[in-house]
Amino acid sequence: MSDIPARLAELGASLFGRRLTHGRTGNISARVDGGFLVTPTGGSLGEISAGHLSLVDLAGGHLAGPRPSKEAFLHAALYRARPDAGAVVHLHSTYSVAVSCLDGLDPADALPPLTAYYVMRVGRLPLLPYHAPGDSALGPLAERAARTAHALLLANHGPIVAGPDLAGAADIAEELEETARLWLLLHDRPTRPLTADQAAELRIRHRSERNTT
Ligand SMILES: O=C(CO)COP(=O)(O)O
Numbered sequence: 553m554s555d556i557p558a559r560l561a562e563l564g565a566s567l568f569g570r571r572l573t574h575g576r577t578g579n580i581s582a583r584v585d586g587g588f589l590v591t592p593t594g595g596s597l598g599e600i601s602a603g604h605l606s607l608v609d610l611a612g613g614h615l616a617g618p619r620p621s622k623e624a625f626l627h628a629a630l631y632r633a634r635p636d637a638g639a640v641v642h643l644h645s646t647y648s649v650a651v652s653c654l655d656g657l658d659p660a661d662a663l664p665p666l667t668a669y670y671v672m673r674v675g676r677l678p679l680l681p682y683h684a685p686g687d688s689a690l691g692p693l694a695e696r697a698a699r700t701a702h703a704l705l706l707a708n709h710g711p712i713v714a715g716p717d718l719a720g721a722a723d724i725a726e727e728l729e730e731t732a733r734l735w736l737l738l739h740d741r742p743t744r745p746l747t748a749d750q751a752a753e754l755r756i757r758h759r760s761e762r763n764t765t
């Protein structure tokens with residue numbers, strides 16, 4: 553628990569070092585007593601300082617530390633919607649952002665179930681309509697969508713995902729990024745995603761695996 557700030561800084565450096573976000577984009581948070589610790593606004597995920605994080609409550613109120621990420625209200629919405637979520641990751645990962653800019657996506661589920669790992673890690677991916685970064689009007693939409701999906705795609709912006717802990721949330725964001733990349737690689741070829749039955753079987757298998765570990 554007490555090493556959460558260090559893990560948050562380590563994860564930011566890892567994601568940034570692998571170009572899963574760039575410049576001063578993206579934000580990460582982890583649930584703690586009284587709310588969550590989140591990266592401050594305007595910084596690089598490659599240079600998070602464990603001693604320089606913002607504490608925010610579940611209503612999105614700033615409690616302590618530097619000015620929080622402008623997306624702290626979105627992190628709060630995901631924690632409220634998902635009481636089991638221990639961490640939230642928002643990235644501007646290139647291929648996921650590319651998909652978020654495509655026309656004609658299904659807003660209920662933006663990517664097809666291409667692989668078993670995509671179904672097990674990401675599942676359904678609602679697409680939320682475009683809002684400017686930091687626009688709190690997105691909060692209620694994100695909170696509603698996050699009740700039934702732990703990964704959301706913000707149109708013309710990027711993914712935000714909730715996971716059991718920092719490593720789990722990163723795992724989901726990485727699986728989403730690789731699947732977005734596959735989807736774009738395959739765009740001009742006839743593609744056979746998993747069938748509804750195959751996807752359903754994986755969900756059952758994955759749920760029972762989680763319950764026994
Ligand atoms: O990705 C970002 C906005 O969507 C980065 O904003 P912050 O620096 O405020 O976290």
Ligand SMILES: [Zn+2]
Nearest residue numbers: 577578685710
């Ligand atoms: Zn962003």
